Amino acid sequence: xxxxxxxxxxxxxxxxxxxxxxxxxxxxxxxxxxxxxxxxxxxxxxxxxxxxxxxxxxxxxxxxxxxxxxxxxxxxxxxxxxxxxxxxxxxxxxxxxxxxxxxxxxxxxxxxxxxxxxxxxxxxxxxxxxxxxxxxxxxxxxxxxxxxxxxxxxxxxxxxxxxxxxxxxxxxxxxxxxxxxxxxxxxxxxxxxxxxxxxxxxxxxxxxxxxxxxxxxxxxxxxxxxxxxxxxxxxxxxxxxxxxxxxxxxxxxxxxxxxxxxxxxxxxxxxxxxxxxxxxxxxxxxxxxxxxxxxxxxxxxxxxxxxxxxxxxxxxxxxxxxxxxxxxxxxxxxxxxxxxxxxxxxxxxxxxxxxxxxxxxxxxxxxxxxxxxxxxxxxxxxxxxxxxxxxxxxxxxxxxxxxxxxxxxxxxxxxxxxxxxxxxxxxxxxxxxxxxxxxxxxxxxxxxxxxxxxxxxxxxx
Amino acid sequence: xxxxxxxxxxxxxxxxxxxxxxxxxxxxxxxxxxxxxxxxxxxxxxxxxxxxxxxxxxxxxxxxxxxxxxxxxxxxxxxxxxxxxxxxxxxxxxxxxxxxxxxxxxxxxxxxxxxxxxxxxxxxxxxxxxxxxxxxxxxxxxxxxxxxxxxxxxxxxxxxxxxxxxxxxxxxxxxxxxxxxxxxxxxxxxxxxxxxxxxxxxxxxxxxxxxxxxxxxxxxxxxxxxxxxxxxxxxxxxxxxxxxxxxxxxxxxxxxxxxxxxxxxxxxxxxxxxxxxxxxxxxxxxxxxxxxxxxxxxxxxxxxxxxxxxxxxxxxxxxxxxxxxxxxxxxxxxxxxxxxxxxxxxxxxxxxxxxxxxxxxxxxxxxxxxxxxxxxxxxxxxxxxxxxxxxxxxxxxxxxxxxxxxxxxxxxxxxxxxxxxxxxxxxxxxxx
Numbered sequence: 066x067x068x069x070x071x072x073x074x075x076x077x078x079x080x081x082x083x084x085x086x087x088x089x090x091x092x093x094x095x096x097x098x099x100x101x102x103x104x105x106x107x108x109x110x111x112x113x114x115x116x117x118x119x120x121x122x123x124x125x126x127x128x129x130x131x132x133x134x135x136x137x138x139x140x141x142x143x144x145x146x147x148x149x150x151x152x153x154x155x156x157x158x159x160x161x162x163x164x165x166x167x168x169x170x171x172x173x174x175x176x177x178x179x180x181x182x183x184x185x186x187x188x189x190x191x192x193x194x195x196x197x198x199x200x201x202x203x204x205x206x207x208x209x210x211x212x213x214x215x216x217x218x219x220x221x222x223x224x225x226x227x228x229x230x231x232x233x234x235x236x237x238x239x240x241x242x243x244x245x246x247x248x249x250x251x252x253x254x255x256x257x258x259x260x261x262x263x264x265x266x267x268x269x270x271x272x273x274x275x276x277x278x279x280x281x282x283x284x285x286x287x288x289x290x291x292x293x294x295x296x297x298x299x300x301x302x303x304x305x306x307x308x309x310x311x312x313x314x315x316x317x318x319x320x321x322x323x324x325x326x327x328x329x330x331x332x333x334x335x336x337x338x339x340x341x342x343x344x345x346x347x348x349x350x351x352x353x354x355x356x357x358x359x360x361x362x363x364x365x366x367x368x369x370x371x372x373x374x375x376x377x378x379x380x381x382x383x384x385x386x387x388x389x390x391x392x393x394x395x396x397x398x399x400x401x402x403x404x405x406x407x408x409x410x411x412x413x414x415x416x417x418x419x420x421x422x423x424x425x426x427x428x429x430x431x432x433x434x435x436x437x438x439x440x441x442x443x444x445x446x447x448x449x450x451x452x453x454x455x456x457x458x459x460x461x462x463x464x465x466x467x468x469x470x471x472x473x474x475x476x477x478x479x480x481x482x483x484x485x486x487x488x489x490x491x492x493x494x495x496x497x498x499x500x501x502x503x504x505x506x507x508x509x510x511x512x513x514x515x516x517x518x519x520x521x522x523x524x525x526x
Numbered sequence: 527x528x529x530x531x532x533x534x535x536x537x538x539x540x541x542x543x544x545x546x547x548x549x550x551x552x553x554x555x556x557x558x559x560x561x562x563x564x565x566x567x568x569x570x571x572x573x574x575x576x577x578x579x580x581x582x583x584x585x586x587x588x589x590x591x592x593x594x595x596x597x598x599x600x601x602x603x604x605x606x607x608x609x610x611x612x613x614x615x616x617x618x619x620x621x622x623x624x625x626x627x628x629x630x631x632x633x634x635x636x637x638x639x640x641x642x643x644x645x646x647x648x649x650x651x652x653x654x655x656x657x658x659x660x661x662x663x664x665x666x667x668x669x670x671x672x673x674x675x676x677x678x679x680x681x682x683x684x685x686x687x688x689x690x691x692x693x694x695x696x697x698x699x700x701x702x703x704x705x706x707x708x709x710x711x712x713x714x715x716x717x718x719x720x721x722x723x724x725x726x727x728x729x730x731x732x733x734x735x736x737x738x739x740x741x742x743x744x745x746x747x748x749x750x751x752x753x754x755x756x757x758x759x760x761x762x763x764x765x766x767x768x769x770x771x772x773x774x775x776x777x778x779x780x781x782x783x784x785x786x787x788x789x790x791x792x793x794x795x796x797x798x799x800x801x802x803x804x805x806x807x808x809x810x811x812x813x814x815x816x817x818x819x820x821x822x823x824x825x826x827x828x829x830x831x832x833x834x835x836x837x838x839x840x841x842x843x844x845x846x847x848x849x850x851x852x853x854x855x856x857x858x859x860x861x862x863x864x865x866x867x868x869x870x871x872x873x874x875x876x877x878x879x880x881x882x883x884x885x886x887x888x889x890x891x892x893x894x895x896x897x898x899x900x901x902x903x904x905x906x907x908x909x910x911x912x913x914x915x916x917x918x919x920x921x922x923x924x925x926x927x928x929x930x931x932x933x934x935x936x937x938x939x940x941x942x943x944x945x946x947x948x949x950x951x952x953x954x955x956x957x958x
Contacts, residue, residue: 099777102846103619104776105591106589107590107593108593108608108612109594112595112596113595123569123570124569124570124571125570125572126571127572127573127574128572128574128576130575130577130595130596131596131597132596147571151569151570155567157567181611182615185616189617203781203782240783240891243892247785248785249891249892250891293920293954294750294956295958323565324564324666325666325703325708406574442887443888445885447711448708448710451898451900451916453887472894473890475897475898475918477885477898477916479916522916522918524897524918525896
């Protein structure tokens with residue numbers, strides 16, 4: 066954990082500018098077994114200090130790979146010079162951004178480090194279980210990945226704080242041969258916010274889910290291609306979470322709204338059916354701690370929920386201080402940075418479609434000819450809200466019953482059109498927090514949602 | 527510690543004191559100056575000083591790797607200790623290794639001393655040129671940067687490579703806007719050492735700006751058909767990266783799931799396709815000089831006239847599988863140009879698409895892909911009928927490379943690749 070050596074530097078912040086000084090350490094641990102071979106055994110730490118200075122609406126930033134008071138002096142100087150350079154050569158002449166209070170945010174969660182041997186031994190136990198239980202696999206991967214951020218933030222006119230974001234996961238990846246001898250793959254993710262011991266003190270709890278993963282893979286090996294076209298489907302929670310993040314979330318990040326996203330003209334207008342509600346949660350979601358809680362952002366703003374869609378109406382965007390000023394609203398605390406050398410950008414935190422009242426089994430029973438799309442491995446979307454999600458596990462629905470598994474496919478649509486077709490929403494939300502979102506820098510994000518019945522374009526043969 | 531050779535000496539002394547006689551490491555000092563413009567206005571200027579060290583220690587046939595950026599004496603000592611502890615925790619596997627002794631080499635690439643004032647003016651001109659020449663383009667972001675690196679690689683076999691490099695980089699993200707009409711986001715980027723040519727005239731910047739304006743007028747494609755797809759150079763390069771990941775790289779070769787694992791020397795693509803990693807090519811800016819395993823980088827033919835020549839695998843995978851190690855770990859991609867023109871490929875297409883981007887993720891292990899055709903145009907009876915959205919393409923990577931219909935003489939060179947337009951058949955195109 067970082068020692069606070071930066072507090073003393075607050076008195077050196079220049080007058081007439083708005084300053085944030087941030088010390089940060091990122092830790093990563095990675096262990097990979099492929100078919101029983103330990104192919105990666107890596108530990109990494111990167112730390113440093115950065116300063117961001119705002120002068121009349123333009124920013125200077127500097128970072129140094131050294132966590133010291135001398136480095137803090139150097140980056141404060143360089144960031145100030147950069148802001149003054151832009152203010153001279155490309156002036157905006159804007160007034161100082163409004164302040165929304167000052168104070169100190171208390172420390173939330175410790176980062177606990179574990180010996181690499183402990184991690185390797187745990188992965189080996191899981192690998193041996195998979196190898197022994199499922200000899201029909203053509204390959205198996207066990208991947209442990211851990212990343213944590215430890216930040217000390219001092220600001221000229223906002224909140225200060227010491228914040229941490231530890232998370233760790235084990236991926237179990239299996240490949241099997243299909244009926245026509247083609248390799249097919251599925252994976253399951255275990256873990257979440259916290260340190261190794263929080264999730265992997267023992268591994269017996271993982272076995273039923275590993276068994277279920279193999280069951281699904283066997284079903285997939287006997288799978289069929291989806292029929293391409295515009296279909297009625299049920300998006301499982303994994304896909305509706307992806308929808309919340311990729312297809313809607315990015316279009317309502319205020320910097321992308323200013324950049325011309327489709328959400329710009331839709332504020333306070335209908336973008337979905339009455340059943341659609343969506344929120345970017347800061348630290349508490351649906352009565353529990355959010356998967357990746359954020360209490361203080363990297364501009365020193367208290368993080369609060371951003372309500373995006375309410376009963377189908379677009380209600381708001383996610384903001385940093387600059388965009389909040391432009392939209393004449395309060396910032397939501399969405400300014401986040403990945404490493405010590407990154408400036409904060411508007412990023413999502415825990416973005417979710419809210420649950421409804423329907424039961425999944427009733428939703429399946431309501432479809433004569435369609436698909437139940439269960440798992441996704443990736444998603445992308447555009448400023449227009451045109452999205453694509455990969456589907457790695459799903460089933461045909463025939464006459465209200467699940468049919469054969471389907472082979473890998475993709476679904477696409479335009480978010481604000483597709484959301485208007487949502488006519489059933491399940492009562493249970495599932496979350497995923499293992500991924501990164503990419504937008505100049507990467508950042509950990511949580512995404513979640515219930516099952517949604519809707520119409521969507523599906524790819525296939 | 528500011529001198530990279532002093533840091534190197536401390537690392538080796540540290541290994542010696544812990545009884546480690548087998549090791550490799552890379553040290554990188556990196557400085558970045560980066561201009562950011564949002565919505566057509568400069569918004570942020572960044573100056574970044576970063577380091578990176580990657581140390582691998584070997585003990586009793588086991589190895590451990592650590593990375594870090596703390597180049598202080600205590601930081602270096604911690605890295606050495608951590609790498610040794612990681613090695614002790616590992617499982618013995620003699621396949622983990624690095625390159626043998628090679629002659630020492632120092633190299634210098636690209637721009638030694640940047641002219642940041644001139645670069646600032648060039649980026650400013652780029653913003654102004656777009657505003658004047660492409661009035662329907664809304665620029666979301668332009669990032670202009672100069673990155674310089676000082677790199678040292680050493681291993682306990684006596685290999686010593688040291689080099690410096692510097693280059694300018696520009697990336698743009700933008701979309702077309704006309705009244706209520708908005709296009710998909712388009713983007714392009716390039717690395718360069720040329721500050722004399724206008725930035726708007728470099729790489730494929732104009733193609734992408736033209737494209738974003740043309741995408742404002744869209745037509746619908748309905749139903750489903752088998753047709754040709756002409757991939758733009760950037761999009762075909764993306765499919766070459768998919769090919770590498772699915773058939774040629776460590777993951778699938780080590781797992782044994784690559785469908786090409788036994789196909790070196792065999793036909794895997796059309797005779798018209800020749801692909802290599804060519805870091806020495808003068809069109810590649812600051813190409814790779816040594817691999818992650820410590821081999822001096824050599825040009826690596828991947829596919830020659832449709833015949834698979836080499837995999838793209840590390841020494842570990844090579845030792846595990848008995849296949850030759852790849853002495854090029856870059857993505858310095860050269861796809862040999864053909865003799866067609868883009869116009870002739872369009873004229874020869876009865877029904878199909880020009881595809882400028884693919885939103886679909888990595889194809890399945892069996893090569894099947896399915897995704898959205900982005901920044902694309904519909905072709906019918908040899909004519910471009912208009913821009914399209916909500917169109918999906920489905921196919922198989924291996925089958926697609928066999929069914930190449932034509933390759934253009936024209937290429938895009940962005941400093942990291944040289945790739946032509948490539949037309950393939952047998953793609954299922956489906957509209958709404």
